[in-house]
Amino acid sequence: MKTNERAKGAPQRRHRWQILEAPRPRDGESQSGANRAQRTNLVRRRAWHILEAPTGEQPAVDADEAMGPQLPGDSTVNFVLDLALRIGEVQMSSGAGASDVTATIIALASALGLPHCEVDVIFTSITVTCHRGTDMAPVTALRVVRSRSLDYTRLTAAETLVRKIVRGNISAEEAQSELQRITTAPHPYPRWVATAAWAGMAAFITIIVGGGLDVALVAAVISAVVDRIGRLLNRYALPFFFQQVVGGLVATLSAMAIVSSDLLTTDKPTLVVAAAVTVLLSGLSTVSAVQDAITGYNVTAAGRTMETALMSAGLIAGVVLALKIAVLLGLPRTPLPEVVNSTPQYLPLIVVGGAGAAACFALASYSTLRATLVSAAAGTIGAAVYGALMLTEFDQVSSSAIAATLVGFGGGVLARRLKVTPLVVAVSGITPLLPGLSTYRGLYQLGVEPGGNISTLMTAVAVGLALAAGVVLGEYLAQPVRSGLGRLERKLAGPRMAGPLEPADRRLE
Secondary structure (H helix, E strand, C coil): CHHHHHHHHCCCCCCHHHCCCCCCCCCCCCCCHHHHHHHHHHHHHHHHHHHCCCCCCCCCCCCCCCCCCCCCCHHHHHHHHHHHHHHHHHHHHCCCCHHHHHHHHHHHHHHCCCCCEEEEECCCEEEEEECCCCCCCCEEEEEECCCCCCCHHHHHHHHHHHHHHHHCCCCHHHHHHHHHHHHHCCCCCCHHHHHHHHHHHHHHHHHHCCCCHHHHHHHHHHHHHHHHHHHHHHHCCCCHHHHHHHHHHHHHHHHHHHHHCCCCCCCCCCHHHHHHHHHHHCCCCHHHHHHHHHCCCHHHHHHHHHHHHHHHHHHHHHHHHHHHHHHHCCCCCCCCCCCCCCCCCCHHHHHHHHHHHHHHHHHHCCCCHHHHHHHHHHHHHHHHHHHHHHHCCCCHHHHHHHHHHHHHHHHHHHCCCCCCCHHHHHHHHHHHHCCHHHHHHHHHHHHCCCCCCCHHHHHHHHHHHHHHHHHHHHHHHHHHHHHCHHHHHHHCCCCCCCCCCCCCCCCCC
């Protein structure tokens, strides 16, 4: 009996989500203004006591009840973070943007049972923090991106693995073993195949800029020699900046020597240098730098931009040094070739050259056969649009931007349906449009002609930025077409060149 009386007199315990609710009126009590004011003051007093320490008769939050997500143990958390970081490292080293890497890691962590993770990606490292509520300290893991290489087969295999994990088709342990196999596998083609692909790319670029078959053959040989020299220097761990200097020096001096020996009958022998410069420019991460800048990853964009500028400076130093040596040796000068004016009769050659150059770049970057064919189609579209716009007297920068936008749009719509990474298609598709000829013309004007004009070189820089920005814009515009207009407002979150489009909810088994 005493127990019942004590229960009736004691204040009833309320759930913590009912603390801020006003007390209910007693039986027979009217809803007067005074009562409403009293209840309002009581609500405010309770809210204030929640912000402060609960005292007196105010209800307190149950201390034994943990707040936050219920996550697996430490070993499982560390295992998932390590797997996500290793996949992000593969993407980052292959040229994927910081936004793509971030989206991939968040999707992997959510699919494997870690829904509350924060990712910080900069140019040289990836950091992931998993929040485990208020009672447990967060777990932070970091991985440094030490090497960078163009191996699009590895990037495509990693994206396929990500798709399996997100869809729940593979366990975490199996995914770890598969990732180990991907990262330790050798290149799918021998090295000489990549060298032959670089040579073929130089030949097709020569055809695009107006050279004949003899000039294309010489450009292919010189580019193959430059690639083998770079491979040799890479064995001695020579920094890539000096490899660019050597590449520009060898390509320019070789072309000058061939011109002085009268081995070529063409009046445009310096197109050989323009083709070699385009090959040396093709490996730079301009697209990723622009994508990072547009999506708000400014630190990573600054790092990529600095790397691109440094590699370009090495190439400039090599070409200018070779031009100075040619002047000192008294080698005959040749007039600078003008930019080829597109004509209806020459447009088919531009289209063929664009398809061949894009396919050769994809092959030289160790892409799969399917990715190489899709890249050839993207190069065909880009070259055809560029040549057609030049027929209508569009300027070079605008034509390059529109052509790159269509390449990015086509790659974004079709690449994932064909199980090809859009980044591979985008970079390969704009490779034939790189301003190699304009770059060489600008360097020649600065290095040889007195009082050289820098406007030509600035035009080349503008074309490069227009190509990268156009690709990113095309991928962004492709999202509603790829995912359905009914989900437009949920899909337009940013361009995705690699990684999953949306995360899936799945817990670690």
